[in-house]
Amino acid sequence: MNDHEELRLLKRRLERAEQRVKILDSMLEERTREGYLASAQLRAASVSLAELFRAVPGAIIVIGSDGLVEAVNGETLRLLGCEEGDLIGSAQQKIFGDAWSPSQNVNSDRVLRVERDVYTRGGQRVPVLLSATMMDTGQHHSIVCVAVDLTERKKLEAELLHAHKLESIGRLAAGVAHEINTPIQFISDSVRFARDAIGDLAPVYLLYREIRESPAADLMQRLAELDAIEAKADVAFLFEQLPGALGRAMDGLQQVANIVRATKDFAYPTTRERRPANINKALQSTLTIGKREYADIADIELSLGDLPLVPCHIGELNQVFLNLVINAAHAIHDRRHGGRGCIAVSTQVVGSHVVIAIGDDGDGIPDSIRASIFNPFFTTKEQGRGSGQGLAIARSVVVERHGGILDFDTGPERGTTFFVRIPLSYPRQSSAPASRSTRPKAMS
């Protein structure tokens, strides 16, 4: 290669190297500008995030892969009554209790949404709606939990449930009054008959006493008078009828007592804890006081199995049973071919659940609305006949309050049967944290 050629190639390399330098210089400038802008955006995002973290009306708790609390926001401190130093670096159990932890239950980027309890500094339980998800920054794994205090909502739900119960009791009052009125009528008739009979017997008794006190004077004549008064009073008839009349009055009083007891059972006050209850008895009470809702439309076919006492909120389940019986009656009333129907009510133990089935022989639930029937305020009934809360409340009571299942089987030929499945036992509430040791660490 001659010098000229070598020079040409070197010049070419040099030119390319210069061009590279220019390109790299331009890229460096561009990257610097981009870096500055990205840095500014990052700062702005960081400020926004910090502000959001501070202002969001939910408790945000960040848990590291080691299960220790990495960060909390002000709402968390307010909710739990803690100082930041109480929580940062401490085990997640301090907040979530010993029985459940986000680390054990969040294992993908899917958002876990669950109702749990968190614990205040004093160990008091606070119900929260917890949304938790895995956060992977590339260098660091952590779990971000957002907890929304449900105390007020729970209170409102309880109030709504109570209001619905009062509404039901009010609605049933007319039926109960009717049920009580029938026996009261014949109690009244029987008692009136007894009163009149005693009135009729009084002269007989008085004459009898006179004869007893002065037996010598005109005995035969007085006895004839006694016979006449006895005949007039129809004493034999009275003695024949009185036991029956009083028996009917007693039966009537028993019926009234039963209705009053059923009403009292139905209106069983809501309790925070589940208590063992007789589901069969509760169903019978509900059918008794709800009789007017179905008596003109359907017969009840009752098949109650042997059930153990079931830990439950029986007053709330009564409400569920009544809602389902009323729905069954309405379904029968609305069916195309009319006529008197049948509401089949049965109970049995299936596996670890008590299953209460309440079925009608109506036309079934149309496909188009099956997915909506549990939605609050969804109703196909005309105004005044249904508020659309019955099944929503039923599901809330069965699923949320009892950890049970409310499902149904329906078809145009077989009507609809709702199945209330209540667990025979229920998992223990998560226990308060056993250890409250802390390992303070400054929040970064």
Added chain:
Amino acid sequence: MKGIIFNLLEDFIVEGWGAEKFERAFERCPIQAQVPYVGPSTYPDAHLLAIIDAVSAELGIGSAEAIRGFGRFAFPRLAEKFSVFVREYQHPKPFLKTVHGIIHLEVRKVYVNSEPPLITFQDPAPDRLLMQYTSRRNLCPFFAGLVEGSGDYFKVPIALTQTQCTLAGAASCEFSLQFPL
């Protein structure tokens, strides 16, 4: 293809055969491939193939041989530049098992539109490794060279055999690696 590969290719030729050979080879390339390549930029794959074709013609060696040699040359330099990926390994085998799951994952994070090849493996015995290479670029000689280069870097000889190739109609290129016990 990232510019760093073009720069390494130039280094490969210049260090092995001198700057003149590279310049002559570069002049043989189509005019659109005769651009100044800078490391962070991305260039068409066709440019690399055009330069390799020109180099192999200039040097009088086959393209596959040139590419494989280039891969072997490139690995130690890439390892030096991106030492974070290799420094915790003492042997090529555990390192090679991370190529797709760690290195290519990071490449995809940094260069969103990049298309690193799919590298899978089976580990049938302590002294063996079976690797599969799948890429629309069909640069399996480059992959083979990189594997050999990893042996050079870790100072562990690797007996590499290609058992099938997409260029011969297979679904993927497969390599059998044998390490000394």
